[in-house]
Amino acid sequence: MKVKIPKNIRVGSLTGRVEFKENLKVDDGWRGDYNQRTGILSIDPQCGEGINATFLHEVIHLIDLNYECDLNEVNISRIANGVYEFLKYNLGIEFDWSEIETATHR
């Protein structure tokens, strides 16, 4: 089952606008980023299937921030990978990225 990644997400009081940002990995060294000030959740589209776990990683960051979990980066990645595997291999969920656009304002 394909599930569309929405352009806008919300976790508690935090909102995120999901965008592709070309060359994020090359320029900044990571495949995804959530900017709490702007609410922009950026994903580098050039990381292949890795965009799925990267997206969940950023969502876990929102959960971590909103619920003050105080998780470190490694544990955020571990939880994101586990959630991704559960969604994919147990529920048969794949992400559909067709609504997400490339950022043009930066």
Ligand SMILES: [Zn+2]
């Ligand atoms: Zn992170």
